[in-house]
Amino acid sequence: MSKSNLLIFGATGAIGSYITAEIVHARASFNRIAVFTSPSTLSAKAEQLSALREEGVEIITGDVTKKDDVVKAFEGIDTIISALGRGVIAAQIPLVQWADSTPNIKRFLPSEYGTDIEYGPSSADEKPHQQKLKVRAALQQTKDLEYAYVVTGPYADVPFFLGAAANPRGGTFDVKGRRAVLLGDGKGRVSLSDCSDVGKFVVHALTHWECAKGRALKLNSFTATPEEILAEFERQTGDKWAVEYISLEQLKAFEAEAWEKSQPDATSLTLQRIWTEGGTLYDRRDNEDIGAGDTVSLAGAVQKAIRAQLAR
Numbered sequence: 001m002s003k004s005n006l007l008i009f010g011a012t013g014a015i016g017s018y019i020t021a022e023i024v025h026a027r028a029s030f031n032r033i034a035v036f037t038s039p040s041t042l043s044a045k046a047e048q049l050s051a052l053r054e055e056g057v058e059i060i061t062g063d064v065t066k067k068d069d070v071v072k073a074f075e076g077i078d079t080i081i082s083a084l085g086r087g088v089i090a091a092q093i094p095l096v097q098w099a100d101s102t103p104n105i106k107r108f109l110p111s112e113y114g115t116d117i118e119y120g121p122s123s124a125d126e127k128p129h130q131q132k133l134k135v136r137a138a139l140q141q142t143k144d145l146e147y148a149y150v151v152t153g154p155y156a157d158v159p160f161f162l163g164a165a166a167n168p169r170g171g172t173f174d175v176k177g178r179r180a181v182l183l184g185d186g187k188g189r190v191s192l193s194d195c196s197d198v199g200k201f202v203v204h205a206l207t208h209w210e211c212a213k214g215r216a217l218k219l220n221s222f223t224a225t226p227e228e229i230l231a232e233f234e235r236q237t238g239d240k241w242a243v244e245y246i247s248l249e250q251l252k253a254f255e256a257e258a259w260e261k262s263q264p265d266a267t268s269l270t271l272q273r274i275w276t277e278g279g280t281l282y283d284r285r286d287n288e289d290i291g292a293g294d295t296v297s298l299a300g301a302v303q304k305a306i307r308a309q310l311a312r
């Protein structure tokens, strides 16, 4: 198969930056690497985009909601990678339809990189999953566009799972305060992904496409309980930490209140409740199927988190 010509949406975003960095790192595997971004991001993130340009990445500007801008950017492209943010997940539905009617576009990776939105029967009713489910439905209705979903569980990195939360009702690992708030009984296993590993998973999915296509790939860096994570923080900081627990029932009450009062942490509380209920766990993970078995360990993730928190 000839080398792919990639177009990335959301390339400068929280996870898009990692995905783009890993794609650039693996550039020998690809032909063209282009990113589609807005004129406002072109000025707001000028340094980041000029560093990409120096790496040979083409920067295309336009409005992601305007068909003319997007279809023009599709010229010569065969693979779309979207890392668009939560606020614009639905904007991918027309993107999928325009891609499907552009003969040279063969593959589409939608913005997933998180919790499995079809984990079980109750997934269909989870509020944060609704827009992503519609994007999956749009992909499944295309004529001959191939796709894969990169499902990673929560990000281990600060400011995500291993961060110090200002409002710890969704859990926290606070390095400076030597304090942890653990969810559930602290013994439930959660599968986490390091953000650089998420970028590598995308590269592996693209370079192992025959195996990846048509699948929701269940990928992670490591699996650990909150108590195991705390023990690793204590080992590496050399101190005993203060610890509190938030039971699953209490977490559900916070979640209900957050949605009822439109509080900003409603989505993350739902996701934390899903993770605490075991919604990131599988009989087997798919890393090895796409050659992505070499991942960050619990100790490596905690070391990074300590450094990141102390640098703030």
Ligand SMILES: NC(=O)c1ccc[n+]([C@@H]2O[C@H](COP(=O)([O-])OP(=O)(O)OC[C@H]3O[C@@H](n4cnc5c(N)ncnc54)[C@H](OP(=O)(O)O)[C@@H]3O)[C@@H](O)[C@H]2O)c1
Binding pocket: 009, 010, 011, 012, 013, 014, 015, 016, 036, 037, 038, 041, 064, 083, 084, 085, 086, 087, 088, 111, 112, 113, 114, 115, 152, 153, 154, 155, 160
């Ligand atoms: N597993 C986890 O723990 C976790 C955590 C966070 C996010 N995620 C998932 O990762 C994916 C990407 O999220 P993210 O947090 O990385 O995204 P983000 O940083 O919020 O946004 C990514 C990009 O989307 C575009 N965008 C965002 N808002 C927009 C708007 N209102 N109008 C037009 N474009 C907009 C921007 O691209 P341009 O600047 O180029 O226009 C932006 O750089 C999502 O599917 C999200 O659910 C998972």
